[in-house]
Amino acid sequence: MGFDRFGVKSFVSETKAEAFVDYLEGGKVMTTKCTVCGNVTFPPKMDCPKCRSSEVEWVEIKETGELVAFTTVMYGPAGFENHVPYTLAAVKFPNGLRIFGEIDAKMLNEQIMAGMKLRVVPVKLPEDRVSYQFQKA
Amino acid sequence: MEKEVAIVAEGQTGFVRRCGISISELCSIAFTEAMEGINLKNEEIDASVICSATEYDKQRSPAGIITEYLNLVGRPTFCVESLCSSSSSGLRIAYSLVKSGMHDVVAVIGFQKMSELTSAEAAERMGRSGDVMWESPFGLSMPAAFAMFASSHMAEYGTTEEQMAKVRVKNSICGVLNEKAVFRKKITVMDVMNSQTIVSPLKMLDCCANADGAGVLIVANRDIAKRITKEPVWIHGLGASTSSTTLSGRETYSSIACSRSAAGAAYDMAGVGPEDIDVAEVHDCFTITEIISYEDLGFAQPGEGVGLLEDGETYPDGRIPINPDGGILSKGHPIGATGIGQIRTIVRQLRGQCGETQVNGARIGLVHNLGGPGIYCFVTILGRD
Numbered sequence: 280m281g282f283d284r285f286g287v288k289s290f291v292s293e294t295k296a297e298a299f300v301d302y303l304e305g306g307k308v309m310t311t312k313c314t315v316c317g318n319v320t321f322p323p324k325m326d327c328p329k330c331r332s333s334e335v336e337w338v339e340i341k342e343t344g345e346l347v348a349f350t351t352v353m354y355g356p357a358g359f360e361n362h363v364p365y366t367l368a369a370v371k372f373p374n375g376l377r378i379f380g381e382i383d384a385k386m387l388n389e390q391i392m393a394g395m396k397l398r399v400v401p402v403k404l405p406e407d408r409v410s411y412q413f414q415k416a
Numbered sequence: 417m418e419k420e421v422a423i424v425a426e427g428q429t430g431f432v433r434r435c436g437i438s439i440s441e442l443c444s445i446a447f448t449e450a451m452e453g454i455n456l457k458n459e460e461i462d463a464s465v466i467c468s469a470t471e472y473d474k475q476r477s478p479a480g481i482i483t484e485y486l487n488l489v490g491r492p493t494f495c496v497e498s499l500c501s502s503s504s505s506g507l508r509i510a511y512s513l514v515k516s517g518m519h520d521v522v523a524v525i526g527f528q529k530m531s532e533l534t535s536a537e538a539a540e541r542m543g544r545s546g547d548v549m550w551e552s553p554f555g556l557s558m559p560a561a562f563a564m565f566a567s568s569h570m571a572e573y574g575t576t577e578e579q580m581a582k583v584r585v586k587n588s589i590c591g592v593l594n595e596k597a598v599f600r601k602k603i604t605v606m607d608v609m610n611s612q613t614i615v616s617p618l619k620m621l622d623c624c625a626n627a628d629g630a631g632v633l634i635v636a637n638r639d640i641a642k643r644i645t646k647e648p649v650w651i652h653g654l655g656a657s658t659s660s661t662t663l664s665g666r667e668t669y670s671s672i673a674c675s676r677s678a679a680g681a682a683y684d685m686a687g688v689g690p691e692d693i694d695v696a697e698v699h700d701c702f703t704i705t706e707i708i709s710y711e712d713l714g715f716a717q718p719g720e721g722v723g724l725l726e727d728g729e730t731y732p733d734g735r736i737p738i739n740p741d742g743g744i745l746s747k748g749h750p751i752g753a754t755g756i757g758q759i760r761t762i763v764r765q766l767r768g769q770c771g772e773t774q775v776n777g778a779r780i781g782l783v784h785n786l787g788g789p790g791i792y793c794f795v796t797i798l799g800r801d
Contacts, residue, residue: 286553290544321664322550347571348669350563351616352555356543357536359555367560369568369663379663381554393571410553 284408288358295325298337303401303409310376311335321376340378343416344370346395349382370397370413383414421514422641422648423507423798424521425450425634426760430596431748434531435628439478440485442630443527446753447486450523450632456644461634462519463492467506467526468752469499471541474532482525492519500701501787502526503631503755504794508654510635520637521644527630528750538626545788547662559623559702561663561789563615566704568669570617573719575707577617581608582725583703584621587739590732591746593772598627598748608703622703627748631756633763649763652780653686653797655679659790672790675712679784682795683714686780690714693736693797694778695765697758699786700743709784710738713795732773740765740773755785759796766800 283292285300302309312319313327314334321340326333349368352359359365366382368391378399382391396416404410427449429435435442451458464486466479475481479495498505503526510522533541546556569575588603603621611620634644641648657677660666667673683689690713698713700706710721715736724730730738741747741761744754762781764770783796 282549287555288543289553290548294549322547322662348564348568348663350560350567350618351613352557352560352563353612353616354559354614355555356545356552356557357539358543362555365555367554367556367564369564369666369669377664377666379551379554379556393567 286408286410287362287404296323299323300409302337303411306401308340308399308401308411309337310340312338319374319376321378340372340376340399342372342374343396343398344372344378346391346393346397347371347377348393349391351387366391368413370399381410381412383412386415418638419650419652419799420638421511421651422636422638423633423651423759423763424456424636424641424644424648425454426632426763428596428631428757428760429629431598431627431629431750431757433598433625433627433748435529439473439475439527439529440482442529442628443482443525443632444485446630446632447523447525450634454634454645456521456634458487461488461491461521461523463513464488464523464525465506465509466493466495467503467524467755468495468528469497469502470495472528472530472533472751488523498792499787500749500751500754501785501792501794502752504759504783504785504796507633507635507755507759507796508656508794511651511654514635514637520640522635524633524635524756525630526753526756528752529628530626530750531628550664551662556663557615558789559615559618562702562705563618564663565669565708566617566702569704569708572670575722578605578609579722579726580622580703580707581605583700583706584608584745586725586731587700587743587745590740590773591742594742594746597742597746598625599746618702618704624701624744624749627750629748629750629753629757631753631760633756633759647767649766650799650801651796652688652799653682653684655682655685655795657681657793661791670708671718672708672712672786672793674790674793675709675784675786678793678795679713682797686797688780688797692780693782694780695740695762695775696736696738696782696784697741697761698738698784700739700745701749701786703745705786706738706743713782713784732775737775740770740775755794758783758785762798766798
């Protein structure tokens with residue numbers, strides 16, 4: 280089992296970025312940093328889009344970010360029928376990274392507002408699946 | 417400067433929820449309408465560009481079967497896809513083929529039979545609209561992406577759900593008059609506000625609906641254009657651009673970067689600015705999309721799109737009438753035909769053929785067509801002269 284364990288429903292099983300899932304399993308949300316030019320991206324990219332080097336290292340995302348966009352999905356695509364309602368979000372981090380993901384379902388009953396401080400944490404899903412979600416910082 | 421490439425003919429089926437005929441038959445209706453009343457024989461069409469988001473087709477590689485049905489075989493054809501902007505991509509390719517001198521006359525044929533898929537099949541494709549590796553595993557869909565843009569615009573500029581609903585209200589006024597539109601009912605702000613939430617803050621009536629439909633444009637070089645028709649509409653500017661597919665890759669969610677760059681390129685090529693546009697078709701797959709696009713196209717400053725709408729400037733009798741055919745919200749959204757549907761309206765506006773929704777004296781018109789949640793953007797500027 281590799282990358283096809285990522286998320287509620289996965290579509291991709293083979294990638295050079297498979298370690299992302301192993302890091303989630305180990306309790307860390309990581310992304311890639313180019314060891315040649317220092318470029319950090321999210322999602323991770325095993326080939327630097329800026330300098331084309333494939334020498335990248337994994338770095339942990341520990342900072343607190345700020346919610347910039349979100350929606351609560353009442354009607355989801357195939358495979359998410361039993362997952363609704365869920366809240367998707369984009370969170371901006373101080374280093375300029377922006378990360379798309381889901382907000383912790385426990386926060387659904389609270390007021391979710393742009394600007395609120397969130398951190399990104401790994402989560403275990405049923406059936407040996409892993410993901411990450413945003414939780415209150 | 418005299419323009420070199422013209423649209424000499426247009427045709428379009430009605431956009432309907434379920435057409436009940438085949439994709440070739442659908443294209444045939446639009447093709448027959450385009451060929452009516454012009455001085456052009458089928459065999460004078462040198463090449464065709466077939467536009468479809470082919471993931472919605474049962475037919476693999478539909479260009480073959482459609483060109484056969486329309487008697488265009490024996491000549492080159494190209495199949496292009498850029499989701500909802502597929503047929504604007506097609507026009508750009510046709511322009512390039514004609515401008516290069518490779519061909520004199522090119523037919524652009526866009527279609528989609530959204531009803532060809534079961535709702536389960538459609539839901540499956542909906543789940544693969546984003547980056548399937550990193551973002552689809554969270555259940556991202558196109559409506560959800562635009563809903564996120566709406567939340568960001570609300571947070572940044574104070575835009576409200578009622579204000580977004582006013583886009584639907586405006587577009588429904590013209591939709592009532594468009595006999596080729598799916599929705600021909602007047603809609604109120606309350607209707608929108610009372611409709612079911614799909615992806616907050618977007619409700620059912622903030623969203624366009626799938627439709628079946630086809631459209632055709634015939635593109636020709638300057639010399640032949642004047643022989644084919646007395647009313648050629650000239651291509652003044654074409655701008656095209658892309659934004660990152662991943663939402664993580666976007667720098668902002670209250671603006672769509674590819675709209676700004678495509679518009680800039682189109683204005684530069686045409687030698688005009690937003691203040692010169694007499695009438696426009698602006699991509700309104702969701703109500704928020706039209707507001708954001710007013711700002712991205714330069715019709716309003718960032719955060720002032722709502723004001724433009726509320727001041728009545730984008731109504732049919734306003735300073736810059738937008739979506740005088742009712743927009744995608746009224747017409748429905750047959751993915752591969754949507755761009756031609758928009759371009760057709762501007763062609764007809766510039767020819768003065770739009771009856772009750774005619775913008776008096778329109779000489780320069782603009783078409784803004786997005787593909788997906790702003791992955792692709794095409795801006796087309798057309799002129800009567």
